[in-house]
Amino acid sequence: MRIEVDIRKTLRSSGREFALNVAFTCDDECGVIFGPSGAGKSLTLRAIAGLETPDYGRIAVAGKVLFDSSSGINVPARERAVAYLFQDYALFPHLSVEQNIAFGVRNWWQFRTHVAIRRRVEDLLDLFELRGLGRAHPWQLSGGQKQRVALARALIRRPDVLLLDEPFAALDPLLRDRMRDELLKTRAAFTVPMLAITHDPEDVSALAQTLVLLEQGNVASVVDLKGPPYRDAEGRASERAVRGLLGRVAGQEPVASKPPIRAVK
């Protein structure tokens, strides 16, 4: 699956100006955009989802052109077949877990939910270990449960691509490793390609096959992380190599490693 992005957008607010000029192609199942905050990661992801309109350029996902300024194409967000996982999940607070999951496949004028939809929701509740929580409301859920509901809600529509906005930033550090594993399993089970943005080096080593490094609105480099030195023959990521890469390309001091939690385990 291929994601092609080549966009420009200039934002102005109260005298300050930010220019986004991003071009990359991702052919792998797991792409990660890495960069410090303010590098334009969110803007890029939102443009792919159709939540922001670039000034110029072209966006294509899975062979479908979603945006092309030269031919005036701008597919509205609702028709893009793109799933978006918001950083704090944006679960609808007035709806139950079941209603949240069914939201994207149910019409508002239909009072009763179709049997087929109910069955799909049940299956997803099982798959995401949410059995028994169907009637609960978002404020009653833990962080990990919220993320699972948000994933189920996004995937029920069988999207072409799953976009993730800082997927683990809202979670407890201890929970992050587990949710990363879960996400990889989910991705494989649904065979859905994904593109995540993050500023956490651990997300890069855990998820990335293609890495896009973003710096001040520009692509610093696009790196293939599938082979050595970043991954050994068994496909395990080398965190040292990844950290070294992130530090070097970002032109900063190497990203500090986080000893305490790992050491305890």
Added chain:
Amino acid sequence: MSSQEVLIPLFLTLKVAGWATLGATVAGVIVAFAIARLRFPGREILDAMMTLPMVMPPTVLGYYLLVLVGRRGPIGAWLESTLGITLVFTWQGAAIAAAVVAFPLVYKGARAAFEGVERQFEQAARVLGKSETAVFVQVTLPLAWRGILAGTMLAFARAMGEFGATLMVAGSLPGKTQTLSIAVYEAVQAGRDDVANFLVVVTSVVCISILLASGRLLRPPVQA
């Protein structure tokens, strides 16, 4: 004092205030949504105009309405010639006057409610394939309904107590346009204190109940 002297103005008041609230709510929600969500030139001026009925003397509003919907006014003349409707000195005229006076309460409440809805929920709905209508019906409105309903209840209370504009447009015809507040005035003028006392108590009870109910609605739900 006969029960008719209280019941007739009471039911008339409820009818007038009910229709006025309905009209003010529909218009107030539409205008509030447009001003909260759209960016267009003259937005601030429109906002000020929509709030104006709250600060202007009701008699001035009533005068404007008379100029517009009176028999020789542009709207009134058209209504009479094409549909054969006269609004002046009718309960429908009273309802329009009350609607105009009550409108800012719905508008203000609905605008604050719409602005309090996080845009992210609407964006999440769009990415999940929802049309703008569906986003409004399934997300924006359910998340804003408390504020809108509280504004609506205040508007109903205000419409029930309307005096000045109603008197200007609809006059004080017993059984036809004489609402509670006007009946109180007439009773005091006629020296009938027993009628006035009773009318005052009825009006107070209804208004206090509405305020208590809307206060409950505005309080956020308890979330453990």
